[in-house]
Structure formats: structure tokens, C-alpha cells
Amino acid sequence: MLNIHSPIAHSIIQISPPRHYASVQPNRGLVCLPHAGGNASFFRAWGMKTPPQLGLYAIQYPGREERMGDKCHTSMAQLMHELVPVFLHQFHYMPYVLLGHSMGAAVAFELCYRLEKINIAPIAIILSSHPPLNKIVPSKFHQKTTLELWQEMVRIGGTHTDIFHQKELMSILTPQLRFDYQLIEQYKPDLSIKLTTQIIVCGGDNDPDIDIECLQGWQSFSSTPIEVLTYSGGHFYLVEHAQTLIEKAEQLLRRNCIPSTRESLP
Template sequence: MTIMERKTSLWIRRFNPAEGARARLVCFPHAGGSASFYFPLAQTMPPSVEVVAVQYPGRQDRRHERPIDDIAELADRIAGELAPWTDLPLALFGHSLGATLAFEVARRLERSGTVPIGLFASGRRAPSRHRDERVHQGDDRALLAQLKRLNGTDAQVFGDEEVVRMILPALRSDYRAAETYRYRPGPRLSCPVYALTGDDDAMVTVEEASAWGEHTSGPFELRVYPGGHFFLTAHAASIRDLVSHHIGAHAAHAQHL
């Protein structure tokens, strides 16, 4: 893949090209989310860290594509798409569904010889902690009600029937992917893992978040923030500083090896 092809990938969105960057942060959206969710982060991250975001099929400019409702298939595709972006040290950040997906992509990258400099898992229980959830099997009303409860979508969206019809297929597909995912035991990651969670998140307990430490042989850190499932919105500046600090430290170390 050429540089031009890399920059125009349907899967990877580069919001703030940073030619002098020392590391790259790859962001994975939540269920029903899109790459643009991370645009504010890209705008405020220091120039030493370039932010790119994954755009899943079935939403926004990819809305005419079939959504992929299987974590393994998504991870295979995304890991392949990231291969041309490994010219800089990579860190991965995922929220909710995106955290599970980032973990599976990290496993694939490590197997192919690319060890991320960090995995930031936000708003999601550890892969080995399973809950029997079946939101994706409910009707449209139940699915939208779940989305409202999590407070991660602008309330105006729910009043626009056309927009609702557009987001429902991808939303249902994402929930199916998240809820049918089953962790398959294997080698632990060797990269550092940072678990971020809200203290009032109905989707994740602190114990379930702390279990991320079982999935790496490298350093592990748990950060608990006030708030619910989308705690990261209220604490965006703090999380940005945390992520940029750790990326900077590990990128500097990697360059001196």
C-alpha cells in the first residue's frame, strides 16, 4: 500500500496529520459510534502524537456497506489495515466495544511482530469477564432505550426518524458483535495496559475493569473516574493528558532501544 492509499483508506481516518509525530494513537469507537467521535481528541493531542481513528463499515460515509457483527472478523480486517501505519510506534485506545476490539487487534499485531506501546481500554470489562447480554435481540425500541440510558448520543438524534433509521443497522450489528464475543485464551499481551472506568458505570464494575491486568505481562494501571459509561466525555482533558504522557514515555524508551 502506498502512502497515498494509506491516507485515503476507508478504515483509517487521519484527522491531524502530524509530520513530526513520534508515535501514533489508533482509536476504536464504541457501539453505534464512528471515527468522528475522536475528532476533539485529535485536535487537542500534542503534535508529538498523531491520532487516527477506525471507521467501521455501516456508518456515516460507509453507511451503504454491510456492518460486520463479529469481533474476530473486524479485528482481522483492522489489523491488516494498520500494517502500513506501523512506521511509528502504535498505541491503541478503545471505548466500550472499541476496547474489546482494540485488545483483539493488539493480539494480532503482537503475533505479527508489532508490539504496541500501550493499550488503553476504556469503559469495558476485561475480555475474560463475560456477562449474558442480549440487547441486540430486542426490538428497535429496546435498542434505542439502551442507547439513551448510556447517555453517549446527542438527545436530538432520537427525535430525527431518518437519522434513527440510518444508525439502527450499525448499532444492532455492533451490539451483536459485543454481546456474542467470547474470549479465547492465549498468550498475554506484552504491552502495557491501562484500564479506565467510571465509578457509576452500569456496564462495568471496578473489579471487571481491574481484571484487564490479567491480560498483559507488562505494566498495568487502573484509573477510576467519577461518572457513568461515558465518563470520558466529562474527563476528556485529564484522559488526554494521561494518554499523551504514557505514549510519550514509552515512545521515548522505544526510540532508545
């Protein structure tokens, strides 16, 4: 178990069951990676929907919430340097599913590739609302004005127009959003990678940028057949479909955990 006083412990938040509930010890995990500008709290409501022994965890990128004083990463390599040790400490002993949304999907893919090489890969990886790595449309939103940056977030459903009337909040959130966009827009993935980990790709049927045909392109990055699921909604469809995604993660854990090598799941 990761020492909660360790510096790298701040990279991951255990949402449920709460750490002080000593009587409930998770024996499997769902680890969520948020979108650009997002934080661990985006997944906090999911904690009310998870079964007792499914640990719900969320990655907390630096520069936000309890990590407000930490410098934001501007490259995928920097983020991987931080996250790989976290998983090496925290998830070497339990089966888990990795779920990444939007930018978090690209982070999850890169992370899974590195975790496969040290034999602590997830049971499966759920990639949400992100095009395959060879279909990413180049953009430079991190160089745009603050107004243009937030207009893009409103367009994809990441926030409401009310944000334009909250100048103080915008001033706090804009730097982390800009750094996240810089990270993902400057990311140069290895397009030859094929994960051996099972890939499930999810998206909203009304996403303004990503349709089902686009999602199917993730097959190029898997050595086994992928599963593509669409749900009603836009880029942030998962807000309304949290329960379904949690149940999907549970299904994957039950299907793939081998009794002889994994703890039996209740």
C-alpha cells in the same frame, strides 16, 4: 505510509494533524477505536487537544459516515481481517498507543493480541469502560426491537432521549448499532490470552455496570501489572476527560520509547 487511495485506507481516519499539513509530520500516534454504534467523528474534538507531532487516528468501522456503503461486520474475525493489514501498513514505522472505548476496548484487546504476534504491537493499550473478558454478562440486544436497543444506549449515556423524536436519523443509525451489538455479543474471546503489552484500564466512577473492582479483573489478561484509573462520570466519562487521556497516552509514549530504536520525541 498507507496509500490514502487504498481500499483499506478508509478503515482509519487521520484526525490530526490534517493530512494536507505537509509541514507537520507526526512521529507517534494515538489510535482510537469507538464504541458500538460509534464512528471516527466521536474523537474529532480530540484533535484540538493533541500536540503537533502526535498523530490522532480513529478507526472507522464499515457502514457509517464515509463508509456508509460498506457492509457492516458481524464477527470479530471479520473486523480483525480488515484491521490487521491497516496497522501493518500504517504503524510499522512509528510508536503508538491503542485506545478502545466500550466495544472498542474488546476490539483493541483482540487487535493487540494479533499485532503482538507480528511484532507491531502498540507501546501500550488503554481499555476504557469495558469489563474483563471473563466478566462479560451475556446479552442479546442485537435481537431486541429498535426501541429497546436505543433505550439501552440512552441508559448508558451513549445518546439522549431526543433520538426518539428523530425517526429518520434512527432509521439510518439503527442497522450499524445492531450489527455492532451482534459482533460484540457473539464474540468468543480466548480467555487464556495474556498480553505482554502494557495495559491501562479506565472507567467512570458512576458507570451503571462497571465498577473499579470489575476493571481490576483485567489483570488476568496481562503478563505484567496493569494500571487502573477512574474518572468522574459514567460510561462515557471520556467525553469530559479527553485531555487527561491524551496526556496519559503521551506519557506512555515518552516513557516507553527507546532512543536507540525509536525516533526521539520532542
